[in-house]
Amino acid sequence: MTDAEQGRHRARERALAGGEARSRPVIAASWRRMRTRGLDPGADPDVPPLDTSEIERRRAASRLRPLVPHLRRALGTAVDDGDQLMVLTDDEGRVLWQDGKPGVRRLADRLGFVGGSAWTEGNVGTNAIGTCLVTGGPVQIQGAEHYVESHTRWGCAAAPVHDPWTGDVIGVVDVSGPSRGMHPSALAMVRLAARVAELEVRQEHVTELDLLRARAAPLVARLAGPALVVDRHGHLAAVTGVEAPERVTLPDDLAVGSVWLPTLGAATAEALPGGWLLRLEPEPGSAQSSSLVVDLTGADPRLAVTGPSGSWSRRLSPRHTEILVSLVLHPAGRTAAELADDLFADTGRVVTVRAEMSRLRRVVGALLRHQPYRIDPAVGRELLLPADPAGVLPGSSAPVLGRLR
Structure with a gap:
């Protein structure tokens, strides 16, 4: 065992x-989150x-599907x-x-690291x-840095793949295996692979938006009232x-006809190839008499x-779910540091919180204050909670x- 591995094991035993x-x-x-979660480090x-x-x-349905050969290379x-x-x-x-x-696939099978398994914290x-x-x-975890004992002989490096157009995570690129054989450049490799995948996704969006702009220009030029075309x-x-x-x-269920948008108010939606024409009503949206x-x-x-x-209704990402649960439970509000503690058990992650809040404000507009x-x-x-709150976002x-559960 190397000195670094011994140090990780000593840190684990101490914690x-x-x-x-x-x-x-x-x-x-991460270990603070695990203790809050109540996860047993000795259990499988x-x-x-x-x-x-x-x-x-x-x-x-995965946006990564066409990129699998590129990522494999x-x-x-x-x-x-x-x-x-x-x-x-x-x-x-x-x-x-x-x-x-x-x-290595057989070793992964013994850990339950198989197709369809949920490998969340x-x-x-x-x-x-x-x-x-x-x-x-991007994150690299080596040996005893894993919280669960049965994983401490394993090493892994992973990076999330974001859709640059929406900011959403569309998947994760990971390299995993026995810790002793971990490739020295694994973290750099997954970081680069994820970045290449994101550039491919962005280029696809740019091409689609350019085509929609070309189609929409003559249509918009003929309109008299306020309107916009979106992809x-x-x-x-x-x-x-x-x-x-x-x-x-x-909204997830956007259809032709009347629609209300938190950031724009009432509108009429018309379908276009690759997007939507939104004809806006004169009165803007307001927080007054709204409910969430x-x-x-x-x-x-x-x-x-x-x-x-x-x-208006749409599916929430896990992160936005966590934020909104915290804000509903704390009507007086949360500082960036308090939200960082609620989400990450780390009051120092205020930059991440501010970025997430900026994205969330694009969803609900003036309904959020700062x-x-x-x-x-x-x-x-x-x-609204299920009968058994223990089932709320089990991967989070x-x-x-954790406190809600």
Whole structure:
């Protein structure tokens, strides 16, 4: 065992005995989340995989699907020259693709690290896939830095793949295997692979938006009232008669006809090839007489907003779910540091919190206030929980959800 490995094991023993976790900050924060989550470090996590049909459905829907060959080539050195797996997951940490030699695949099978398993912090403890989904950046976890004992002979490096157009995580690129054989450049490799994937996704969006702009220009030129054309993700392609944001958050169930948008108010939606024409009503949206419902009773968390002119609903990302739960539970508001503690068990992650709040404000507009962050006092708010709160976002390790459970 190397000196570095011995140091990690000593730090692990000290932390499990109740002492200070003298580890890298990213590891110490993750372990605090695990203790809040109540995860047993000596237990073998039980992560039932999805069935084959659901894995295939998720593969077909994954934005990473066309990029799998490119990612395989980018990570080929680790897979072909060492005992490492290439793993690609969806945004929930569910394993969709694996590639590696039979020996390392058998070792992964013993850990339950198989197709369809959920490799999040809340399910299996500190690990590169789950921890990078929490931090939003590349992470490498070596040996005893894992929280669960059975994973301490394993090493992994992972990076989230973001959709540059929406900011959403669309998956994770990971290299994993026995810690002793971890490729020295694994972290750099997954970081580069994720970046290449993001550039490919961005170029696809740019091409689609340019085509929509060309189609929309003559249409918008003939309109008399305020209107805008957006792509299917809400990005602005053309506008007339109104000052519009670069992106409008659209409801999941947008259809032709009347629609109400938190950031724009009442509008009429007309379908276009690759996007939507939104004809705006004269009165802007307002927080007055609005209500906000965070619904955690279904398989996917949802946000429903009702305003003076209509209602609006969309699926929530895990991070935005965590934020809104905290704000509903704290009507007086939360500072950036308090939210960082609620989400990450790390009061220092205020930059990440501010970036997430900026993205969330694009979704709900003036319904959110800042200094401190809070839901507008004029807005009614409700949190709907399942009969058993323990089932709320099981993959999340955010302390605010741990306390809720």
